[in-house]
Amino acid sequence: MENVVIVGAGISGLTAAIYAARANLKPLVIAGKEEGGQLMLTTDVENYPGFPEGVLGPVLVTKCKEQAKRFGTRFMDGNVEAFSVKAEGGENTYELSVEGEKIEARTVIIATGASARMLGLESEMKYFNRGVHTCATCDGPLYGGKDVIVVGGGDSACQESLFLAGIARSVTIIHRRDEFKASKIMQERVLDNNRIKVVWNTAVEEILGENRKVTGMRIKNTNDGSTTEIKAHAVFLAIGHTPNTAAFKGVLKLDENGYLVADQRMRTSLPGVFAAGDAQDKVYRQAITAAGTGCMAALEAERYLQRAESIDL
Numbered sequence: 001m002e003n004v005v006i007v008g009a010g011i012s013g014l015t016a017a018i019y020a021a022r023a024n025l026k027p028l029v030i031a032g033k034e035e036g037g038q039l040m041l042t043t044d045v046e047n048y049p050g051f052p053e054g055v056l057g058p059v060l061v062t063k064c065k066e067q068a069k070r071f072g073t074r075f076m077d078g079n080v081e082a083f084s085v086k087a088e089g090g091e092n093t094y095e096l097s098v099e100g101e102k103i104e105a106r107t108v109i110i111a112t113g114a115s116a117r118m119l120g121l122e123s124e125m126k127y128f129n130r131g132v133h134t135c136a137t138c139d140g141p142l143y144g145g146k147d148v149i150v151v152g153g154g155d156s157a158c159q160e161s162l163f164l165a166g167i168a169r170s171v172t173i174i175h176r177r178d179e180f181k182a183s184k185i186m187q188e189r190v191l192d193n194n195r196i197k198v199v200w201n202t203a204v205e206e207i208l209g210e211n212r213k214v215t216g217m218r219i220k221n222t223n224d225g226s227t228t229e230i231k232a233h234a235v236f237l238a239i240g241h242t243p244n245t246a247a248f249k250g251v252l253k254l255d256e257n258g259y260l261v262a263d264q265r266m267r268t269s270l271p272g273v274f275a276a277g278d279a280q281d282k283v284y285r286q287a288i289t290a291a292g293t294g295c296m297a298a299l300e301a302e303r304y305l306q307r308a309e310s311i312d313l
């Protein structure tokens, strides 16, 4: 029986592992197939405290993994395919299936992250991180004084556009409908900002580039089918995220978008099961907030185990 199983090896899961390992709980991290999470897909991380020169996302994750290992964290490859309550009562226990293997745990920290939704174009992958980005807070500052495009019409698209409007020379929002999905207040802020232009009823046909850099976009008017090319130095996709929580559906409480529901102490709907990072966060989605909630989840798991121990005695 494991004390703490941490599902996910992004910065949130690894931070949880560092704390749980230093508490001598000998955590087991189930690292998934694409270990390292979203930071593995980024280049320079310039907003993580402690790195005045910036740090490469994969370097930051690798260092966190070394730190977790140093205190005795064990790692296992593979994805959690099923999750269930094994025993209920004074102290629940949980069972996780990982590629046919069954693991039993007294506490579980779910830090499976979320994946940014993509348009499904070959060109967006070709220029990914070379002008195509999915996080304005992370990569927006690279485009000071430049022209940028934001795709989407929800709160994220509005929030990212407002952030970019403080940095870029111009921001053009491309939205497929004639009205925003975003909350009224966000819509008003965007429409009142004279650096932001909205192009309605428009789909992205292709992201254009030259010499490994984005140069613009070919867009299509959804009413009359006409196409136009617009120039830009970068494209920020803000068409939503998909939390990686499918394995927990039906067992843990998820919100209408599939995010794990957790309280301020990272507790999910089941005792001893905690959530951390982007799998439970649709607002901040930052490396530092993911690390922070990973720390909180591990401290809560430790407290939960201590209490369970005293009940046993």
Ligand code: NDP
Binding pocket: 117, 118, 119, 151, 152, 153, 154, 155, 156, 157, 159, 176, 177, 180, 181, 182, 238, 239, 240, 241, 257, 282, 283
């Ligand atoms: P949403 O799912 O709310 O919005 C996604 C937007 O992208 C929609 O406008 C949608 O168009 C568009 N879109 C989706 N797929 C495509 C596609 N293939 N091509 C073109 N456009 C597409 O995602 P968000 O990330 O904006 O928000 C997720 C949740 O997080 C929401 O509940 C939101 O309120 C919340 N949030 C809150 C914030 C805050 O409180 N400050 C900040 C950010 C998010 P369409 O409108 O046609 O469906």
